[in-house]
Amino acid sequence: MSASDCHQPQGRPLTSRLGCSRTAADPAGLHLPACPAPHPPRTPSPSMRRARPGAGAPRMPAAGGGQAELGPRGGPLRQRESRRLPGGLARPAAPPAPSAGPARPAALALVTLLSFASRFHRLPEPPHVCWDETHFGKMGSYYINRTFFFDVHPPLGKMLIGLAGYLSGYDGTFPFQKPGDRYEQHNYVGMRGFCAFLGSCLVPFAYLIVLELSKSLPAALLAAFILIFDTGCITLSQYILLDPILMFFLMGAVLSMVKCNSCADRPFSASWWFWLSLTGVNLAGAMGVKFVGLFVVLLVGLNTIYDLWDLLGNLSLSLVMFGKHLLARVLCLILLPLALYTAMFAVHFTVLNKSGPGDGFFSSAFQSQLIGNNLHNVSVPEHLAYGSVVTMKNLRMAGGYLHSHWHLYPEGIGARQQQVTAYLHKDLNNLWIIKKHDSDTADLSDPSSPVEFVRHGDIIRLEHKETSRNLHSHQHEAPLTRKHFQVTGYGINGTGDSNDFWRIEVVGRKAGKLIKVLRSQVRLTHVATGCILGSSGKTLPKWGWEQVEVTCTPYLKESPNSLWNFEDHINPKLPNISLDVLKPSFAEILLESHMVMIRGNSGLKPKDNEVTSKPWHWPINYQGLRFSGVNETDYRVYLLGNPVIWWLNLVTIGLYLLIAVSTAVALKRGVQLTTELEELSRVVLRGGGQITLGWLLHYLPFFMMGRVLYFHHYFPAMLFSSMLTGITWDALLKFCAGFLSHSTTARKVYRGGFLALVLLITYSFYLFHPLSYGMIGPMASDPSSPMAGLRWMDSWEF
């Protein structure tokens, strides 16, 4: 689609319309953030003009001829020139396309090639399950087998992995039990290759983003080289993980946002629409892989608000036009992503139609739709009777089954009686027997005695089948929700006291009616204290096996927390009747699955004595993650960023802040800047600002998260940090060179600085590449290891 390109030379026939630059005849007063202000048509200063091709030359001989035209920020300038002098400057090889010259496509091709080469190098190694492949590979298999499962992340990433596996001929039979399992004959390379492909795309994306923001080829190249040669990015892209997929969509969103910004002078053009809707698509993708995608949604949202605010202040734009702008953004950035996001859940639920390990997390109604679930095409006794064995499920979203086990509440927490909890998994300990409050089961188990049904308003006892204790409550504080009463299992062999009596009531029914399995929403009122049995949703500490608290609440508010339904129902004396449970609507399923995911995420609390990764560890590359192998003889892969690159990134953030603040102050003080410096300050403040905002948004929220954190959570932020490094160093070098204008030293300084950085990065990659491509032999702590001298920090474990 040629119209899609703002800058790429392929769209040559259309480029006169599609270029980012404005012609001098453009309506004045439009402030276009991403496009440089129009310059008088003049040639750039000679010192700056030669800088970039010089720097780029060693890698791209093709660029050698283009020196005369290629200024560092020469793109827009040159476009204008080339438009004025159609056919190019007497140089037939140079296409008259905007911003081109052969350098840019060549550079793009080079970085793409390098990127793919580095990511696909030794991809099938090691031929066993590495780290989280055990989860995501397994989930990919679930999709191929159409088995329902539960995960804390949205489904898109795993669906794509499953699809990649399916297309590459993986049959979904490998169990992915634990890291280190050999793949043997199973075809896993397809899935890894898919992830590596997406991971490789990050580099050209970063290149294009930086090019768009800074209009400087060296800056873009620097950012691309940093990502190519970062061992962390390589490692993370080579395995079956969600991260490369997430980062692909994330960078895609940023790229299309930036592209769309530079098309702002031509709103509602085909390319503008294309980039805007592509942003929306990518946002949906990012959100659909992991909830971390929310941060990039925020980034795009803030950018859009800024944009709209700018448009609003433009009085030459009528309110109707503004309304159109607003609507277009609502459509592409809110409605479209929402629709796509919902669609991927629809696919998810359609594909996974067989019962599997995740059933218990969902409501009875949902489970009844899964083939193979005991509720699917269920046939149970319809009405609840005394003597029946039942399971009770809490009606709150992601509520568990009423559960008890032999363990007691620990000392100091209420009465020292048997624990009663809510448990999300199906288990024998979820079974309860319904008994009358005044007679025992003995006579009920007699096959000849008549069946007596439970009626609304009856007073019953619930006996735990495994331990023969009665469901019991009393006026002790509940373990976590201190305002509620404790619920325990009490009594021996079903004999307890009057605190075991519960009145059973169905919501919205009259007294005396029968109680239906699955359909009736039941409330259990404690007779002695008048409180209602409910689940608070809070997770008990270790002594309660991290199951969910069950309490008796004295507050009689109607809420799903205190409502239950009967799910399993076993009574040999009653005939089984096939039931069609109320089919939940798609919206309900969607809401329910989100509640389950959110709860699952917040439930990932660090264990007490686990030494966890802290967000401040990450930018300093404090500690990596073992992907594969522990011992000396193993093939070891260690996820760790290239320390030279990471520390360069870290220093650059400080440097950037310094530069940005001084630039902003200088501008605010009204210091007169030369055109070059003005342009440079725009790149630093606007372009750099966007990237810095991205970095902050992808990093700071982790400080406030209570869940378990891992090193790899930093990688999205690291992408932004690397792009910032490209922009900052380019600006810095240009600024330094600017002092030495009109001399060859300026060019030398700029070129030398850039070369030094690239060489530094490449050399450090040469040193650290075994981290990604595998190490065998003694550990680095052993002086005989080839990596011995590279263990610069004690906390690295390779």
Add this chain to the structure above:
Amino acid sequence: MLGFLKKPVVVTAEINMNLMALTVMGLISRLWGLSYPRAVVFDEVYYGQFVSLYMKRIFFVDDSGPPFGNMLLALGGYLGGFDGNFLWNRIGAEYSINVPVWSLRLLPALAGALCVPLAYQILIELQFSHCAALGAALLILLENSLITQSRFMLLESILIFFILLAVLSYLKFYNLQRHSSFSGSWWFWLLLTGVACSCAVGVKYMGLFTYMLLLAIAGLHFWHMIGDQNFSNVSLMCHFLARALALVIIPMAMYLSFFYVHLTLLYRSGPHDQIMTSAFQASLEGGLARITQGQPLEVAYGSQITLRNVLGKPMQCWLHSHTNTYPIRYENGRGSSHQQQVTCYPFKDVNNWWIVKDPGMQQLVVSNPPRPVRHGHIVQLVHGITTRYLNTHDVAAPLSPHSQEVSCYIDYNISMPAQNLWRVEILNRESDTDVWKTILSEVRFVHVNTSAVLKASALSGASLPEWGYRQLEVVGEKLSKGYHQSMVWNVEEHRYGKSQEQKEREVELHSPTQMDISKNLSFMAKFTELQWKILTLKNEDTEHKYSSSALDWITMDTNIAYWLHPTSGAQIHLLGNIVTWASANVAALVYTCLSLWYLVRRRRKIYDIPEGAWQPWVSAGGICVGGWAVNYLPFFLMEKTLFLYHYLPALTFQILLIPIVLQHLSDHLCRSLLLKSMFSALLVAWFSSVYLVYSTFSPVTYGEPALSVTELKDLRWKDSWNILIRKQ
């Protein structure tokens, strides 16, 4: 010279009667019947114990915040001549005769009373009318929750006072900025801003939010000054330095000084000693200092030592061993080495003594002169009573199977040679040849054969089963796991061993240590440690009967019962004036919507209100809505137990917004005279209802008079309010 005799001495005093009247009313409402009830009310039970400890000069750690607030409360006790002898154990307990209740509650009440005139002044400085200012002050005056919170020995009213003082001083400073920079009063208000901020932070860390807000506002104002070409670069620099001094440097110095006073006042050892490091404890009078006084400083070969784990969580413990061995098989079927157990034991015991031995020599006494152990030396550690060597090997530890078992070596199993060499690594060394020092050195023991590190794995509080006497587990952890405090030990008790024979040595181990050196920590070292402990120490998060979630506060869906008369129905509740709370919410909503509307319209160059009214409107919003937001929203991210009183600072800011919005509505939106008079009539009606609610609820605010059951039931306007009704 004597010119003053020629003219009469004239003092022209200008007294704002409004302000005077408000102050007096504030004092009356907060101080009236202050010593009633003569019983411990709610959190007095918490703060009271610290006051007592201050009186007795006993060191404590209050993990809820910095010490300035507690110090102010203690000042009240000091002025009232409190001797600290009261057992703060139960809410509702009657005060004994030696407790000066009135003076203990005086400072919070004064602070609460002064909030009323402060509110008045703030609105004046925000350039709103006297009428609006009066309204703000009256709303604060009649806010039941603020009254209740001020009348007891609690910190919120002091916090709110300093917050409002900081805001007021900044506004005064800013208004002076235009015509008289660097004048005396300019400096005064600027410095007062910094001082008030640091006091607010010193009382409770919540003060930090307002401090940050003021810093941001000051930064914004300075940013505008940068753009102002009338200022030269030099004068801008001066302005910047003055602000940095007053708003950053002085608050930091003040904050440090709070701790300095705190540590100077509290020099005796007390109940929280064991949270601190040995070095800190040794600097306190009594306690550990009594034991460690006069110990030799340098650990030498032959030294007898006890080793304390630096982490000190969940409890302090010492490296320990006893004759019992690990069970051959654990409950889950795993095997052990069946050698002598090594644990971490939370009590002082003779079995905590170890002897540092040179692997190359047999003797267990200190030679003359002593040969000190240095960083990097290899030693053996001999258990004093059983004379077995500390050992670790590649056997899974009892509770943490991923780590190595640590034992005292017994030659039961011939296939398993002794691996009892340990390298001493001093972590806080200054050079690589540092000597291992008692108490001061933080030491890591690295096993020579396996490079495992000796670690107390007691973080979770899980203790060994019966066979290990419920003591804490000690393991050898792989060095690569990184630094953790549980891997660090320090010598606590220390003496040079003299006895050659085991029998004599046992006697020696049982005798107390005595020798002579004193150790003093610098203030900064003590401060860093104490500050770190305050920030990291976490009480177990449990839900309190009256705890609530931040969302309940806006609508006041919750209350806190502070006190109940032992016999009658008289009771005190933290319960706000519901009309004020609702109006404050409406005001915030109206303000936000109006501002958004104006902003959008201004962007289109349509000016609804004159520029002269726009500026005060914006700055009032910045302070009031901003103050509300920064003091409220962070609670959604906090995981600690929350109470309704945490909302009071935010509420104060929100209340200030009510008269601002009302005046704006009447000035700019009620265009016709009829509308204006209708609006005034509504105002009167609304204000009467505020007063009515105040007087209706004042019995549960002041605790007097006692209400009957039906009256109490009538007060339960919301189902979620927990009014205590005695069963007949």
